[in-house]
Amino acid sequence: MLKVMLTSTFIASVAAIIAPTVQANTTLFESRDVLTPQQALGRFQWLEKCYPGLLVEVSDNIFDPTTPIPNEEKIANLKKVMLYKNSALRNDAKYLTFGDEDNANPKNWFAGISPTTSCLQIPSDYRISAVMVTPAMPNYCETRSRERDYEHIKSVKFSNLDNTSSNTFYSNYVGDTAKIYADKSYQLTLTPGFSGAETYPETWHVFIDWNQDGDFKDSKEMLFAGVSEQALQVEITPPTGAKKGMTKMRVTMDYLGGSNDACKEVDSGEVEDYLLYVK
Structure with a gap:
């Protein structure tokens, strides 16, 4: 399983975006990886199934626990602050996106957006590029x-x-x-x-x-x-x-x-x- 290295710059940006006391601004990684809040939840669930160690590493770098806690609890804490507010799925849900060292996506690879998606191998030269924020969109009229x-x-x-x-x-x-x-x-x-x-x-x-x-x-x-x-x-x-x-x-x-x-x-x-x- 690929171990994705987290840079100090990335860790700082993640902490700033995820921290509950910080007002998050929309971060747009310029690719097709723009998700709805429900898809952001699916992305987290896909990583939880396929790359739980990655989520543990992100959680450790953000929360820096002073006492040992189970990995399941670390993942649950990360999931809570990225995706939920007052027990409801956030409109500005956060999710991880991936790219190469230039934060680009030359291989057109995308992480899953559902827990039912197959566990696709992250390209060996890719890493976490950014924390995305689901765009705040108005409620448009429905039609079909x-x-x-x-x-x-x-x-x-x-x-x-x-x-x-x-x-x-x-x-x-x-x-x-x-x-x-x-x-x-x-x-x-x-x-x-x-x-x-x-x-x-x-x-x-x-x-x-x-x-x-x-x-x-x-x-x-x-x-x-x-x-x-x-x-x-x-x-x-x-x-x-x-x-x-x-x-x-x-x-x-x-x-x-x-x-x-x-x-x-x-x-x-x-x-x-x-x-x-x-x-």
Whole structure:
């Protein structure tokens, strides 16, 4: 089993972020490793199953116990301060992310986000890179498709984001984050998928909460992307005044035309949500 070395700089940053008396700021490791609070809990449970010794080492470096305590108690203490507040899962849950000595992820390796995930070996040149904080996101309206048997969103490509999926009524790909710069334009590629050989003209809408107020109702937050039986491409440029930080992008595809309202169900197709990191 790999032993991940903890640097003094990392230990200090961990202690500052985890300490219950310290106000934590969002730390964003620039990769796709952005999790929800529930996924952060899953990450801890995965490490507890696969790398319990690592959690013990982190706990020892943070709490520096003066008297010996069982490893199970050390892990429980670490879990409590990283993930819980007043016995409830924190909205700003903390979790460990991994990378090489440059805090990069050249091998595209990610730790598990569920206790049911297989125990994947941490690359030999990787170590703990940072303590991440789950982004504080507003509660967006819920929506879905009524029918998904004939068509679905097959893939979404935008900046560094490249996600391929099967047919569902709704998918929240909060762990798939596109990093964009506020002063640049990016090409969004949307590809439909079909259950059989026959294809259909699909209507696409894209919604981005540029001002991060929890809805898609403001100016320039809705884009009619077009109608196509094949992959289509559309250019997206953040509007002047787009707020920097984490926000949500919603993509809808509907054979029956869709809607300019991001909260309205689509008739036949799919809805997918993603995170955007605007720099």
